[in-house]
Amino acid sequence: MNASADQRLLAAARRGDVEAVRAALDDGARVEARDDELRSPLLLAALGDHVAVARLLVAAGADVNAQDARHDSPWLVTGVTGSVAMMRVLLTAEPGPDLGLRNRFGGISVIPAAERGHVAYVRAVLQETDIDVDHVNDLGWTALLEAVILGDGGPAHQKVVALLLAAGADRELADAHGTTALEHAERRGFAEIAALLRG
The missing domain is CATH 1.25.40.20 (Ankyrin repeat-containing domain)
Known part of the structure; x- marks a missing residue:
């Protein structure tokens, strides 16, 4: 050595x-x-x-x-x-x-990317890998939930939500308290994201 x-x-x-x-x-x-x-x-x-x-x-x-x-x-x-x-x-x-390797929060790479509004990364990782769009971390959050709960509701997070939905993310998956992404969006006043989640 x-x-x-x-x-x-x-x-x-x-x-x-x-x-x-x-x-x-x-x-x-x-x-x-x-x-x-x-x-x-x-x-x-x-x-x-x-x-x-x-x-x-x-x-x-x-x-x-x-x-x-x-x-x-x-x-x-x-x-x-x-x-x-x-x-x-x-x-x-x-x-x-x-692709299933977990970070210290039990998440996979698409989850922090969704939280941070990394639109290009979310688009690329969804298109170029078979990453699990509905993976649930230790907090009980999917990438979709994290984009709403920890995002700012702005254009980047709106695009992330749209990309996740287009990739088949389950909009009905709720957090550990039974709250869905739509309910979180409505509570936070994210009208554009709520509209996306209503389909």
């Missing part, structure tokens, strides 16, 4: 330095090296949206499903950052992303 090369690889991945990543790998760095929070080089690249670094690491066999101490993985954080380019690089990995 070359600890020095591992540390250089982690630092280079964090800052998005492709040449330094390549040099560290050439010097014997482990593609699955971990930092103090158990983050891999690929996870650090994904967090920083360093797509070229991620492409190099994936080609070197990096694990797109490797989870850190917070249960984040390279694939899962694409839903947080909303990076379609990173999502597509990770989809080329062998083996590919585990």
Whole structure:
């Protein structure tokens, strides 16, 4: 094990330095090296949206499903950052992303993306994968519920709701308290989203 090369690889991945990543790998760095929070080089690249670094690491066999101490993985954080380019690089990995892998809230990547209003990501992940549009996290929320409950009701979240519905999201799925997305939208005064949910 070359600890020095591992540390250089982690630092280079964090800052998005492709040449330094390549040099560290050439010097014997482990593609699955971990930092103090158990983050891999690929996870650090994904967090920083360093797509070229991620492409190099994936080609070197990096694990797109490797989870850190917070249960984040390279694939899962694409839903947080909303990076379609990173999502597509990770989809080329062998083996590919585990679409059912859960974050610390029991969610999959489309749920934080819906919450944050990442329209392009939600569209891409629904079109380019067979991700479960009705996955329920530990809070009892689907992507549709999260888009309404934690969204701002604005244009981005309206588009996210429309995309989820078009992908077959079950509008009748209620939260742990029995409240549906429509009822949440009505309570929050999100008229446009409520209209979408009424169909």
